[in-house]
Amino acid sequence: METILFNDSPEDLYKAAELIKNGEIVGIPTETVYGLGADASNEEAVRKIFAAKGRPADNPLIVHLADFNDAVKYTSHIPEIAYKLADEFCPGPLTIILPKNDKIPSVTSGGLDTVGIRVPAHPVMRRIIEISGCPIAAPSANTSGYPSPTTASHVMYDMSGKISAVVDGGQSEFGLESTVISIENEDTVRILRPGCVTSEHLSRICRNVIIDKAILKEVEAGETVSSPGMKYKHYSPQADIVLLEGAIEAFTEYVGRNYGDDVYGLIFDTDAESFPYRYLTYGSNDSQLAHNIFSKLRELDEMGAKKVFVRAPSKEGVGLAVYNRLIRAAGFEVIRI
Numbered sequence: 001m002e003t004i005l006f007n008d009s010p011e012d013l014y015k016a017a018e019l020i021k022n023g024e025i026v027g028i029p030t031e032t033v034y035g036l037g038a039d040a041s042n043e044e045a046v047r048k049i050f051a052a053k054g055r056p057a058d059n060p061l062i063v064h065l066a067d068f069n070d071a072v073k074y075t076s077h078i079p080e081i082a083y084k085l086a087d088e089f090c091p092g093p094l095t096i097i098l099p100k101n102d103k104i105p106s107v108t109s110g111g112l113d114t115v116g117i118r119v120p121a122h123p124v125m126r127r128i129i130e131i132s133g134c135p136i137a138a139p140s141a142n143t144s145g146y147p148s149p150t151t152a153s154h155v156m157y158d159m160s161g162k163i164s165a166v167v168d169g170g171q172s173e174f175g176l177e178s179t180v181i182s183i184e185n186e187d188t189v190r191i192l193r194p195g196c197v198t199s200e201h202l203s204r205i206c207r208n209v210i211i212d213k214a215i216l217k218e219v220e221a222g223e224t225v226s227s228p229g230m231k232y233k234h235y236s237p238q239a240d241i242v243l244l245e246g247a248i249e250a251f252t253e254y255v256g257r258n259y260g261d262d263v264y265g266l267i268f269d270t271d272a273e274s275f276p277y278r279y280l281t282y283g284s285n286d287s288q289l290a291h292n293i294f295s296k297l298r299e300l301d302e303m304g305a306k307k308v309f310v311r312a313p314s315k316e317g318v319g320l321a322v323y324n325r326l327i328r329a330a331g332f333e334v335i336r337i
């Protein structure tokens with residue numbers, strides 16, 4: 001199949017929405033990362049997403065709506081706290097897990113009786129939902145296991161020949177996938193995947209915010225998880241990633257001792273002046289690190305990097321979300337220096 005590249009003109013958005021309505025799958029920009037979108041209520045279309053990504057069938061898809069009030073059509077119950085959170089954070093990078101109803105087929109929910117609802121802010125994604133009239137199931141548009149795509153060319157690289165089209169809507173603003181939360185009760189939410197809506201943000205609306213323990217550590221074989229995605233290998237480029245936690249002096253010394261052909265550092269902008277080895281930088285504050293991390297991991301592969309030592313971000317605020325992706329990219333190989 002030839003994958004068409006659309007731009008964000010009204011004609012192209014109309015064509016992309018038509019493809020979705022007709023059961024095809026399309027790469028679509030969102031403010032977090034690019035998604036691989038299909039009509040969430042069409043089982044055949046949703047199966048094409050799993051096939052194109054090579055995604056395990058038990059890993060559920062997030063359903064994207066133009067308005068949180070439409071969630072009543074696809075869920076069996078919406079707690080009051082969900083409305084309060086939606087008032088504050090939707091549209092935006094937040095996914096709320098709710099009990100699903102039978103409008104959402106079991107293939108979409110990975111066999112679970114819940115569904116993740118997200119109201120994206122990106123105007124292109126919003127327009128495609130509106131024109132198609134479909135709830136849009138969309139995982140990140142990468143091959144399973146590879147870093148998430150933040151540009152249309154990343155999506156083309158992974159999906160060309162496997163999907164009907166990609167819509168180019170520029171580089172994703174946040175660069176990391178949405179914060180995924182479940183609701184424990186009217187006072188308590190649990191973060192299953194950290195993102196740019198942080199626990200500090202959520203605490204303004206909800207009294208108790210629990211950070212699931214799987215966010216910072218590897219899930220053990222046989223352990224029950226709150227979110228199937230926690231079990232799988234993620235975000236890994238071809239290069240071997242090692243996360244180093246510590247000051248730049250110790251980082252530089254460590255890389256020096258382990259240096260060789262095709263070894264790179266991935267460091268902060270502010271480290272660059274004193275770093276004597278091959279490197280890329282990925283920003284100087286948490287939002288910039290989030291914005292750049294996935295594209296830098298892909299760029300290192302293009303440059304032929306075989307081993308990459310990454311300067312670890314903080315675990316505060318948005319830093320926690322970047323850290324969460326990096327420990328997975330590193331296969332949990334974190335060294336305190």
Ligand code: TXA
Nearest residue numbers: 032034035060061114115116139140177178227228229
């Ligand atoms: O920002 C995002 O969320 C992007 C854009 C495209 O919207 N989407 C995205 O989808 O990251 P995906 O499929 O790559 O990641 C969704 C994560 C997975 O780890 C999945 O296991 C979890 O959310 N998830 C989805 N539905 C769930 C549910 N009902 N219960 C628990 N976890 C769920």
Ligand code: MG
Nearest residue numbers: 139140148177
């Ligand atoms: Mg993903």
